[in-house]
Amino acid sequence: MKRFAVVGHRAATSGTFSLNDLAGSAGRMDVLCRCINASFFLSHDLRRDVECYLILCGEPGPEKTVLFSGSALRYLSPDERSSAALVKKALALPCGDEFRESTPGVYVRRGGFTRLLAEVPFAVLDEAGEDIRAAPALPEAYLLSDHLNFTPEEEDLIAAYPRYSVGPRSLHADHTITVLLNEMDRRESGWIS
Structure with missing residues (x-):
């Protein structure tokens, strides 16, 4: 399973934002929605072996995590508004400490950055990090x-x-996900130049 977690520092934690103003009222939810699309979309298909966590840290708080799971994902179209509508629907649910499904493959719970770090062994994508093409194995x-x-x-x-x-x-962030998935695809298929 490939996993991506994107921290949305100003991303709304309630479903009251406007789908017509994802960059403003939703706290740059547009950036997160592009990451969702980069994580899942192939030409005429979805990646079923990917999970994408959105860590929402904005107003009104507290932090929430929305999980998109490719193995069960439905109703996602390749536009930001579609992704945002699924996030908005998830945030409209009362949520607790465990993930609760809002639509097939989309889940929400309370808690954010610190909790997710304790659960998943992440690597950080950073311009100053080791070149993924030189790494013998990728996380x-x-x-x-x-x-x-x-x-x-x-x-x-x-x-x-x-x-x-x-x-x-x-x-x-979304372009970084695309490049990384391309490198993973090349390695998995044995198509490395």
């Missing part, structure tokens, strides 16, 4: 930040985590 779980850098508190929590880079330039 299966990766942590990314949205359009903002990790906070100093988050950096303290992940200081000892392995770090990988997809290239010499800073990319958007």
Whole structure:
């Protein structure tokens, strides 16, 4: 199973945001929705071996985590609004400490960054990390930040985590996921140049 977790530092934690203003009222939910699409979409199919966690840290709080699981995912279309509608529906559910399904393959629970770090052995995607193309083996779980850098508190929590880079330039989070999945596909298929 390949896993991606994206920290949405300002992403809304309630479903009251407007689907017409994902960058504003939803706290840059547009960035997270692009990450969902990059994690799952192939031409005419979805990746069923991927999970994507959205760690929502914005208003009104407290933190929540929305999980998209490719093995059960339904009703996702390749546009930001579709992804955001599924997030919005998940956030409308009363949630507790365990994941609760809102639609097939989409789950929500209370808790965020610290809790997820305790559950999944992540590597961090970082421009200064080891080149993924030079790494002999790749981890299966990766942590990314949205359009903002990790906070100093988050950096303290992940200081000892392995770090990988997809290239010499800073990319958007969704583009980073695409490049990384391409590298994984190439290795899995034996199609390495």
